[in-house]
């Protein structure tokens with residue numbers, strides 16, 4: 001049996017295998033951002049199903065950082081008790097779980113604010129003040145502390161998918177000319193400052209980040225940028241970088257540039273290989289597209305990545321890892337995307353018969 005099913009060390013945390021459940025929001029939280037028993041049951045099922053490291057769907061760090069209706073929060077102490085119930089349910093079955101902490105930036109409504117004045121089709125966002133940026137950095141720190149109080153084994157900073165940190169990283173969205181924008185060094189400052197703040201608050205507990213390898217926009221954040229950001233985070237001591245892709249202004253056809261001929265299942269394998277070389281030995285996970293056990297084994301055996309990360313397959317099969325360990329050869333999810341077609345309304349359900 002391959003080492004996919006053997007334990008893997010992330011800082012002082014020994015996770016039972018190399019499968020990661022990538023953050024997947026359910027949009028089932030109540031209007032105060034509090035999770036419920038339906039969500040908790042899903043997490044418990046995944047842990048019983050032997051996922052090594054679960055990343056909780058993104059949690060807003062401040063009330064003005066909420067990305068969509070039904071998103072769960074970690075902006076107030078009142079969020080802690082139900083999150084504690086959720087982490088207890090995961091730990092009961094020997095799983096581990098980190099909290100993905102996020103700020104929506106220009107996605108938050110109605111007061112859309114981001115690095116710079118910005119518009120997309122039918123909406124506009126205003127530029128944030130320095131005071132607002134500093135409050136957000138502190139907000140990430142407060143959220144990280146609450147995550148540990150709620151029993152999470154660490155945190156994952158959401159630095160991908162067009163939310164605030166990825167907005168700052170994009171040269172297309174971030175047009176500032178103060179210390180937060182301009183060249184890449186300045187555009188990555190928010191990511192690095194958030195990392196320092198979170199590390200300062202939670203000490204030796206694992207701090208991870210989900211980072212775009214490319215935002216697939218014509219003039220945004222490229223793999224060359226991603227290599228520099230990943231390197232800087234790695235030099236600071238980040239515990240794991242999960243490689244993803246897709247930010248503001250993305251064009252689906254540009255995703256082709258991230259592919260790898262030897263790893264056709266994993267959407268961002270070509271970019272991941274380049275980032276991997278630049279950051280080794282910092283632990284890395286790779287998400288998007290994995291379906292067959294053979295492709296996941298190959299990715300780990302050939303050292304493309306340390307962990308394989310999946311999202312949609314666990315919506316359909318929370319027990320997937322245990323089944324792959326027995327005799328199942330591949331996930332039955334066909335990535336039809338019905339689970340996210342109605343973003344912010346009803347996600348945590350597979351609509352496939």
Ligand SMILES: Cc1cc2nc3c(=O)[nH]c(=O)nc-3n(C[C@H](O)[C@H](O)[C@H](O)COP(=O)(O)O)c2cc1C
Nearest residue numbers: 022023024025057058288289310311312339340347
């Ligand atoms: C319903 C749904 C919710 C998601 N929520 C999040 C989220 O909260 N945070 C995040 O970083 N990515 C989120 N994603 C993206 C996934 O984590 C993952 O990066 C993407 O689906 C590709 O992986 P896959 O091919 O294994 O599904 C979500 C995806 C889906 C389908």
